[in-house]
Amino acid sequence: MITITVCIGSGCHVKGSRTIISILKDYREKHDLEMEIALKACFCQNRCTEGVVVKFDEEIVTGVSKDNVIEILEERLDID
Ligand code: FES
Secondary structure, three states: EEEEEOOHHHHHOOHHHHHHHHHHHHHHHHHOOOOOEEEHHHOOOOOOOOOOOOEEEOOOOOOOOOOOHHHHHHHOOOOO
């Protein structure tokens, strides 16, 4: 199980955090990973200029976008 926490503070919101959440939701549903991926949202992580900020468990990843989020996720998924 991995917990993904997407910043929905205003800085990250402007950079597309809502789109990232919906991409992650779609991916989770499409690959039947409801039991493996927990999705959460959080408020500002004080790194707004580096947004979108996403935590994969306790690892903070910055510069997440709709173009790289799946690649970043798949690198961290521990599923056979
Ligand atoms: S709004 Fe996301 S880090 Fe500040």
